Amino acid sequence: MENAVCPLDFRYGREEVKEIFGEKCRLQFLLDVEAALARAHAKVGNIPQSAADEISKKASIKYIDIERVKEIEIETKHDVMAVTRALSEVCRKDAGKYVHLGATSYDIVDTANALQFAAATSYIQRGLKDLRRALVDLAKRHKNTIMLGRTHGQQTIPITFGLKMAGFAMEVDRHMERMHECKSRLLVGKLSGAVGTGAALGKHALKLQEIMLRDLKLGVEDVSTQIVARDRYNELLGVLCNIATSMEKFATEIRNLQRDEIGEVAEAFEAKRQVGSSTMPHKRNPITCEQICGLARVTRGFITPTFENSIQWHERDLCNSAGERFILPHSLILTDWIVFQMNNVFMNLRVFPERMKKNIEVSKGLPMAESLMTKLIENELGRGEAHELMRKLSLKAIEKNKSLKEVFLEENKRLKLLTSGEIDEALDSENYLGASKQIVERVVKKLER
Numbered sequence: 001m002e003n004a005v006c007p008l009d010f011r012y013g014r015e016e017v018k019e020i021f022g023e024k025c026r027l028q029f030l031l032d033v034e035a036a037l038a039r040a041h042a043k044v045g046n047i048p049q050s051a052a053d054e055i056s057k058k059a060s061i062k063y064i065d066i067e068r069v070k071e072i073e074i075e076t077k078h079d080v081m082a083v084t085r086a087l088s089e090v091c092r093k094d095a096g097k098y099v100h101l102g103a104t105s106y107d108i109v110d111t112a113n114a115l116q117f118a119a120a121t122s123y124i125q126r127g128l129k130d131l132r133r134a135l136v137d138l139a140k141r142h143k144n145t146i147m148l149g150r151t152h153g154q155q156t157i158p159i160t161f162g163l164k165m166a167g168f169a170m171e172v173d174r175h176m177e178r179m180h181e182c183k184s185r186l187l188v189g190k191l192s193g194a195v196g197t198g199a200a201l202g203k204h205a206l207k208l209q210e211i212m213l214r215d216l217k218l219g220v221e222d223v224s225t226q227i228v229a230r231d232r233y234n235e236l237l238g239v240l241c242n243i244a245t246s247m248e249k250f251a252t253e254i255r256n257l258q259r260d261e262i263g264e265v266a267e268a269f270e271a272k273r274q275v276g277s278s279t280m281p282h283k284r285n286p287i288t289c290e291q292i293c294g295l296a297r298v299t300r301g302f303i304t305p306t307f308e309n310s311i312q313w314h315e316r317d318l319c320n321s322a323g324e325r326f327i328l329p330h331s332l333i334l335t336d337w338i339v340f341q342m343n344n345v346f347m348n349l350r351v352f353p354e355r356m357k358k359n360i361e362v363s364k365g366l367p368m369a370e371s372l373m374t375k376l377i378e379n380e381l382g383r384g385e386a387h388e389l390m391r392k393l394s395l396k397a398i399e400k401n402k403s404l405k406e407v408f409l410e411e412n413k414r415l416k417l418l419t420s421g422e423i424d425e426a427l428d429s430e431n432y433l434g435a436s437k438q439i440v441e442r443v444v445k446k447l448e449r
Contacts, residue, residue: 008329008330008333008334012291012295012333012334012337013333013334013336013337014123014333014336014337014340016123017120017123017332017333017336017337018329018333020116020119020120020332021116021120021328021329021332021333023066024061024066025116026112026116027061027064027066027069027083028060028061029112029115029116030080030083030108030109030112031059031060031061031064031083031087032059032112032115032216033107033108033111033112033115033189033212033216034055034059034083034084034087034099034100034108035055035056035059036212036213036215036216037100037101037103037107037108037191037208037212038051038052038055038056038059038098038099038101039052039056039211039212039215040191040208040209040211040212040215041098041101041102041208043211044204044207044208044211046101046202046204046208047098047101048094050094050095051094051095051098052095052098054091054092054095055087055091055095055096055098055099058087058090058091058095059087063090064083064086064087064090065086068086068089069082069083069086070082072085072086078105079105080105080108080109081105083108084099084100087099102193102198102200102201102202102205102208103191103193103200103201104193104194104200104226106190106226106227106228106316107189107190107191107192107193110189110190110221110227110228111189111190111191111212111213111216111218113228113324113328114186114187114188114189114216114218114228115216115218116328116332117183117186117187117236117328117332118183118187118217118218120332120333120336121179121183121186121332123336124179124240124243124332124335124336124339125176125179125180127336127339127340127343128172128175128176128179128243128339129176130343131172131339131342131343131346132169132172132173132176132447134343134346134347135165135166135168135169135172135346136165136166136169136443136444136447136448138161138162138165138346138349138351139162139163139165139166139169139440139443139444140162140440140444141162142160142161142162142165142351142353143160143162143436143437143440143441144160144162144437145160145161145162145351145353145356146158146159146160146353146356146357146360146429146430146433147159147160147161147164147264147353147356147359147360148356148359148360148363148367149367155363155366155367156367157367157368157370157371157432158360158367158368158429158432158433159433159436160433160436160437160440161264161265161351161353161356162436162440163436163439163440164253166439166440166443166444168246168250169443169447170443170447171246172246173446173447175239175242175243175246178239178242178243179239179243182235182236182239184219185232185235186232186233186235186236187218187219188213188218188219188220188221188228188232189212189213189216189218189219189220189221189228190209190220190221190224190227190228191205191208191209191212191213192205192209192221192224193205193226194226194315195225195226195315195316196223196224196225196226196315225312225314225315225316226315226316227312227316227320229310230306230309230310230312230320231310233306233309233310233324233328234306234307234310237302237303237306237307237327237331238303240299240331240332240335241299241300241302241303241331243335243339244295244296244299244300244334244335244338245296245300247292247296247338247339247342248292248293248296248297248338250292250342250345250346251286251288251289251290251292251293251296251342251345252289252293254267254286254289254345254349255286255289255290255293258286258289262355262359263352263355264351264352264355264356264359265349265350265351265352266284266286266349266350266352267286267287267288267289267345267348267349267350268345268348268349268350269284288341288344288345289345291338291341292338292341292342292345295334295337295338296338298330298334299330299331299334299335299338302326302327302330302331305323305327306323306327306331308323309323309324309327360429364397364402364403364404365397365403365404365405365427366394366397366398366404367429368404368426368427368429368432369390369391369393369394369404370390370432371426371427371431371432372390372404372408372418372423372426372427373386373387373389373390374426375418375422375423375425375426376389376390376417376418379417379418379422381417389411393407393408393411404427405423405427408423409423
């Protein structure tokens with residue numbers, strides 16, 4: 001694309017998902033709704049069956065040239081009118097006169113939107129399922145891989161990498177539930193005319209709507225105005241932004257763990273050809289995770305105009321139209337893309353258990369202060385007293401650049417609080433993982449159903 005401006009045209013997004021929102025597919029969705037409308041009219045006896053058959057046959061991009069639709073739109077300044085006129089032109093005259101009978105533009109537009117939502121969200125759902133599987137596999141594989149837990153960017157107590165991955169897997173599982181639940185409210189269309197009364201559709205208005213939408217496998221908007229209620233779109237964007245935020249959270253964790261001073265995991269890097277920096281040959285940057293973070297922020301940026309679009313003057317104004325042309329395709333394409341990219345990261349993630357072990361050793365035992373405190377409490381030292389003792393000894397170890405064990409042994413000689421066996425047991429990170437293993441096993445069992 002010589003003059004492409006939007007990065008979706010040449011850089012981001014899966015082709016199969018972008019195609020759903022391309023000009024040809026969009027036109028076909030609009031035509032599918034027009035065809036279903038004609039079939040509904042024929043079923044209630046409003047138009048001849050032969051006319052409905054002709055409209056259904058010709059409502060296809062095989063017969064309608066998209067360039068002709070554009071020509072008509074330039075003339076009429078109306079996108080849906082351009083589609084209906086182009087469809088009428090290719091139909092037999094006795095059938096063409098029934099195209100778009102009784103409908104308003106947004107009966108067609110919003111119903112076509114729902115068809116696009118159905119197609120695009122199915123890709124996102126499959127992507128989430130693949131990502132959940134990748135995370136469950138990592139959780140199983142690293143159920144016993146010990147690493148440092150961190151809060152506030154500081155070392156805390158030991159966890160396992162499998163536990164971290166199990167938490168991510170459950171978060172993805174919840175997003176799968178949200179998307180499934182959202183679709184029951186999202187995938188609805190309308191056939192109720194200019195202000196929701198169906199007046200132009202005649203006495204069979206409600207029956208026509210029911211037949212048309214059942215034909216398209218969509219639900220019915222209970223009470224519409226000229227448009228489907230936009231609280232439904234708000235919910236979709238809420239789910240997409242929530243998913244995007246989780247992807248950024250996961251990617252941020254990988255980026256942090258890949259930092260040189262931590263070095264516990266890394267994105268895959270193609271050593272033969274991949275370049276990390278145009279000036280620094282040694283660089284191996286977490287570029288996919290960084291891309292995910294950047295695009296997640298763009299996706300969340302659509303939430304505000306989406307909510308504002310749901311505020312309409314009376315039965316409808318046109319303020320939502322232009323914005324939704326950006327918001328709907330971009331948010332769905334980008335969410336699918338970052339889920340897809342996140343899956344690539346986890347499917348090919350390099351994990352370094354030895355570096356995790358080394359980082360625990362380099363910490364000089366400080367992350368085991370809570371374990372020693374717990375052991376002291378078990379030996380009938382008061383909780384507050386045990387905490388204060390370990391706080392002072394931890395600060396002393398840092399100040400003197402000694403290990404926690406060294407300073408504790410010095411204190412223990414004087415106070416005789418624990419045996420050497422109890423001290424070694426408390427300082428062994430493998431003995432202070434709590435229920436990590438059982439939690440991972442429970443998650444794996446739940447998600448491998």
